[in-house]
Amino acid sequence: MRLPIATALIFVAALLAEPCAARGLLWEATTPDTAVANTATPICDLFADGYEKPAAGPCASCFDGSVNFTETDVDCGGNYCKPCADGKICASGNDCQNRVCSAGTCQPASCSDGVKNGNETDVDCGGPTCAACAIGKGCNVGNDCQSHVCTAGTCAAPTCFDGVKNGGETDIDCGGPTCSKCTAGKMCFASSDCVSNVCAMGVCGP
Numbered sequence: 001m002r003l004p005i006a007t008a009l010i011f012v013a014a015l016l017a018e019p020c021a022a023r024g025l026l027w028e029a030t031t032p033d034t035a036v037a038n039t040a041t042p043i044c045d046l047f048a049d050g051y052e053k054p055a056a057g058p059c060a061s062c063f064d065g066s067v068n069f070t071e072t073d074v075d076c077g078g079n080y081c082k083p084c085a086d087g088k089i090c091a092s093g094n095d096c097q098n099r100v101c102s103a104g105t106c107q108p109a110s111c112s113d114g115v116k117n118g119n120e121t122d123v124d125c126g127g128p129t130c131a132a133c134a135i136g137k138g139c140n141v142g143n144d145c146q147s148h149v150c151t152a153g154t155c156a157a158p159t160c161f162d163g164v165k166n167g168g169e170t171d172i173d174c175g176g177p178t179c180s181k182c183t184a185g186k187m188c189f190a191s192s193d194c195v196s197n198v199c200a201m202g203v204c205g206p
Contacts, residue, residue, distance in 0.1 A: 062075045072089045072091050073088040073090070076088060077089070077091070087106060098117040121137070125144075134146055140153070148166050170186070170187050183195050184196060187203060
């Protein structure tokens with residue numbers, strides 16, 4: 001049984017929509033027409049040759065090697081294409097991979113640009129390059145945090161039972177003004193950090 005033409009066209013549209021998006025093309029939501037090419041907006045019809053209509057100009061594409069429609073540089077930036085790499089032309093931070101546009105040019109990520117970019121886990125902190133993040137900031141691992149504790153993607157406050165040396169502790173979960181005293185062989189700053197009340201050369205005595 002043959003499908004009605006309109007139904008067949010809708011079916012073809014559904015098949016082509018996803019591959020088209022992957023190629024950076026934007027299709028009209030309707031079935032193909034034979035009207036004059038829509039040149040005012042970056043959309044095109046579902047003709048297999050990628051044109052608005054036979055003999056019309058090519059559809060706007062993020063892979064055509066030109067700056068067109070809302071792109072700020074060749075095949076990047078604007079409302080439709082991927083963000084631009086460092087050194088490319090931009091109008092705002094949204095045009096850039098690192099979300100920083102200065103003097104019309106996309107800038108490299110830094111630890112002082114006021115946005116979360118590069119390998120940062122939160123704004124200007126975390127990751128292998130920037131300083132550790134404060135409590136409540138985003139993180140991936142403990143080293144992203146000043147407290148060295150990352151819980152459910154957030155830097156947690158230090159405690160006396162988190163398994164790491166942080167806060168005012170002199171050794172792991174002991175010493176300092178908050179936690180219990182450290183046993184012999186643990187690090188200390190003062191005799192009050194130690195169970196023995198003896199701190200010699202930075203180590204609790206027996």
